Amino acid sequence: MSRIVNDNFGPAGRTTTAVKANAKFTAVATATSSLSEVNVRHEGIDARNLADNYIVVKSIYADNDNSSEDFQYNMVGTYGGAFEVNHTGSSPSAGSGLLLDMSSSPMVLKNNDLLRIFHACVLTQDDGYGRVTQPATDYFMITFPVWDITSASLSNFETLPAHDSDLNNAATTQVDIDLEANKSGGIALYAMTGRNVVSGTDFLMRRNGMSVWHYKHGGADQTIYGIRINANGPYQYVQIGTSVRGWEQVTVSSTGITHVKMSHGHVGALQMRGGQP
Amino acid sequence: MTYKWTEGSQRTNALLDSDEVNREYNNYKNVLNGGIDRENIPLNAVTDLHLKSQAFWSYDLTRGIQPGLSTGVTHITYHTYHGGWRTDPASARTLTLREGMLHVDFSCWFQFVQLHPANEQRWCRFQLLLDNSVIARTGKDYSYVGNVNLSACVPVAGGAHTVDMQWQFTPPAVATAASTDAFFFSGGQLLINNRYR
Numbered sequence: 001m002s003r004i005v006n007d008n009f010g011p012a013g014r015t016t017t018a019v020k021a022n023a024k025f026t027a028v029a030t031a032t033s034s035l036s037e038v039n040v041r042h043e044g045i046d047a048r049n050l051a052d053n054y055i056v057v058k059s060i061y062a063d064n065d066n067s068s069e070d071f072q073y074n075m076v077g078t079y080g081g082a083f084e085v086n087h088t089g090s091s092p093s094a095g096s097g098l099l100l101d102m103s104s105s106p107m108v109l110k111n112n113d114l115l116r117i118f119h120a121c122v123l124t125q126d127d128g129y130g131r132v133t134q135p136a137t138d139y140f141m142i143t144f145p146v147w148d149i150t151s152a153s154l155s156n157f158e159t160l161p162a163h164d165s166d167l168n169n170a171a172t173t174q175v176d177i178d179l180e181a182n183k184s185g186g187i188a189l190y191a192m193t194g195r196n197v198v199s200g201t202d203f204l205m206r207r208n209g210m211s212v213w214h215y216k217h218g219g220a221d222q223t224i225y226g227i228r229i230n231a232n233g234p235y236q237y238v239q240i241g242t243s244v245r246g247w248e249q250v251t252v253s254s255t256g257i258t259h260v261k262m263s264h265g266h267v268g269a270l271q272m273r274g275g276q277p
Numbered sequence: 278m279t280y281k282w283t284e285g286s287q288r289t290n291a292l293l294d295s296d297e298v299n300r301e302y303n304n305y306k307n308v309l310n311g312g313i314d315r316e317n318i319p320l321n322a323v324t325d326l327h328l329k330s331q332a333f334w335s336y337d338l339t340r341g342i343q344p345g346l347s348t349g350v351t352h353i354t355y356h357t358y359h360g361g362w363r364t365d366p367a368s369a370r371t372l373t374l375r376e377g378m379l380h381v382d383f384s385c386w387f388q389f390v391q392l393h394p395a396n397e398q399r400w401c402r403f404q405l406l407l408d409n410s411v412i413a414r415t416g417k418d419y420s421y422v423g424n425v426n427l428s429a430c431v432p433v434a435g436g437a438h439t440v441d442m443q444w445q446f447t448p449p450a451v452a453t454a455a456s457t458d459a460f461f462f463s464g465g466q467l468l469i470n471n472r473y474r
Contacts, residue, residue, distance in 0.1 A: 004306045008299040024302055031309050037329075044314030051324040055333055114336055116468070138390065140422045162340075177463060179341050184464035189386045189422040210426050212384040214466045216338050237388050237422070245461075273325050275336040275470065 003038055004031050057273045058107050060100045060227075063266035081170040081249075082232045085121065085143060085262050098229035098267045103152035107224040107269070109217040112276035117145045119229050120210035121265035123190040139192040139255045141233035142247070144168075145213055145267070148226040157228050160186065160213060168230055175235070175247040186213025192234060192255055216276070229267050333474040335375075342367045342385065342465025344444065352389075352458035353446070360448030362404070368442035368467050377473030379433040381405050381412065383442050384426050385465035390458060391421040399447040401460060405429055406441045425462070433471070440469055 004027045031039070086097035098119065109115060121143050146168050150156040159168045164182040166173040176182045188209030234255045235247035308317070344353050345366045368383070383405055391399055403425045404414035413429040427442075446460040 003310045008295075008303070021298065024298075028305060028309065035309075035313070038311055039309055039313050041312055041314040044312075045318060045323060046315040048320050049315055049318045049323050051321045054323070054325050054328065057325070112330070114338070114468075138388070138421045179343070183341055184386065185340055185384065185466045187386060187464055188424050189388075191420045191422050193421075207420070207423075209424055211386070211424050211464075212382065212426060212466065212468075214338050214340065214382075214384075214468045245463075272334075272336070274328055274330060274332060275334040276330050277335065277337060 004028060055272060055274055056270060057113070058271040059269065060102060060107075061266065061268040062098060062100055081173075082168045082230050083170070085229045085231050085265060098265050099154075100227040100267060100269055101154065102227070103154055103225050106152070107271055109222040109224065109271065110273065111218060111220075112273075113217045114272040114275065115215045115217060116212060116270040116272070117186060117215075117227060117267070118210070118212040118269075119143065119145060119188065119265065119267040120208065121188065121190075121229070121231075122263050123192075123205075123207045123209065124261045124263060125192070125205035139234045139236055139250060141190045141192060141231060141260065142167075142187050142235065143190070143209060143229050143231045143262070143265075144187040144211075146228055146230050147224050148228075149222060149224055152225045154226045157226070157230070161215065163187075167232065169232075174238075174249060175232075177245045177247070186211050190233075192260075227267065227269050229265065231262060334470060334472040336471070337370055337372055337469040339368060339370060339467040340465075342442070342467060343463040344461065352461045354459055355449040355453060355455040355457060358446065358459065360445070362443040362445050364441045364443050365465075368465065369439065370441075370467065370469060371437060371439045372469065372471070374433050374435065374438050374471045375473040376435040377433065377471060378430055379407065379438075379440075380428070380430045380468075380470040380472065381407070381440055382426075382428045382468040382470075383465065384424070385462050386422065386424050387418075387460070387462035388422045389446070389460045391419065397447075397450045397453070399459075401444065401446045401462075403427060403442065403444050406439075406443060407431060407433070408438055409441075440467070442467055 006024055006027050084097055084099075098121070107115075123141055144159075144163070144167055146157040146159055148154050148157045150158075157168065159165050162181060162183040163186075164176045166175050167187075177184050188211040190207040190209045192205065192207075234250050234252060236250045238246055238248040342365060344363070383403070385403075387401055389399055389401065398419055400417040400419045402415045402417050405412050405427050407429075412431050413427040415425055415427060418425075442465070444462065449455070449457070449459075
């Protein structure tokens with residue numbers, strides 16, 4: 001509270017004294033040192049008074065230029081493993097991929113900030129490299145966001161909080177899913193089978209995956225230098241135990257698909273502040 | 278301060294009468310006692326450090342949503358589900374909202390065993406409800422794995438409101454054993470943004 005509560009001089013017609021005048025302006029000085037909502041007129045602040053980005057602190061976006069030739073991943077007779085969804089063409093430059101590069105201007109999450117990472121991609125079976133005709137074999141690929149919170153060199157991308165670290169393992173691994181340390185929000189799944197409705201006729205498998213990861217940051221400031229979309233697979237959904245489900249890595253040869261393309265992808269991140277419960 | 282006072286500055290006058298001081302001083306006093314507005318505050322002066330939480334918007338985030346009918350992370354079976362819309366308890370949120378816009382966003386992945394017979398093609402679908410009215414709904418998805426992203430922005434009155442996410446899966450065919458693994462979804466995240474400024 002910083003209202004001024006002193007009274008008028010009085011009675012009318014008398015000459016003021018320096019002591020009384022000083023008391024009044026001391027009250028002004030006191031009030032202005034702790035201005036609060038009681039000093040500001042109701043709805044008195046306009047948009048022009050607000051600094052930029054007072055709700056959306058930072059937003060960043062990248063896509064792959066909508067080229068169907070981007071992000072080709074050749075799965076030749078091996079298990080999969082995590083890999084970057086990179087661009088292989090000439091525009092944009094090779095290697096940029098679905099990367100949000102914030103190394104020159106990092107995102108700094110403060111306590112209670114809301115971070116939203118959304119991404120989508122299209123997985124296409126490369127026609128001519130095998131096709132799948134068994135709809136009951138539930139093979140799938142995944143894409144997921146990872147972040148680099150180590151340095152601006154963007155050389156240490158790691159899984160997001162509460163994701164199984166094996167999600168981003170380049171070796172053959174199994175991803176656990178539970179309700180504690182191995183949550184699975186923000187991960188997009190791409191089915192790898194379709195149905196060859198006419199025997200001997202080529203068909204093109206094409207799947208659209210998308211997901212959003214919502215995260216309320218708690219604690220000390222967290223600097224994020226980069227966010228990237230990685231992929232992994234092929235997987236098969238399995239029961240591991242009584243309380244754990246998982247995605248088990250399967251061989252590429254068992255899927256019948258040796259080449260896939262990840263295309264038409266985009267990734268965006270939104271940092272919002274001031275709405276915490 | 279860039280504000281132009283409506284009264285003349287007392288510094289330019291000889292102060293002979295207390296009424297003169299009172300009149301001109303009270304002008305300052307009135308501005309400070311609740312009259313400060315956009316004229317007094319410089320451009321871009323108010324940053325997020327000056328703003329109270331929820332000054333412009335508020336959010337409610339629920340993570341780790343998966344079907345309440347499953348045990349742990351196991352599939353729903355036809356022992357407990359025979360079709361129809363189901364509200365997941367974890368995603369039923371009753372909140373006190375302020376008049377403005379409501380942005381509801383739900384995302385998850387799902388998995389089920391698809392069957393071959395043409396008469397038993399399985400599917401699932403999801404929807405969002407605000408006070409039991411549908412505000413967003415997916416179509417039937419026949420893929421054995423996939424993703425759901427539902428998002429809706431609707432105007433909302435002030436007061437208590439309930440947001441639910443509901444899901445639906447194919448009812449069992451005549452020959453389907455009740456113990457058959459039917460359906461599972463996980464990674465569910467429900468974000469509710471209330472924007473009122």
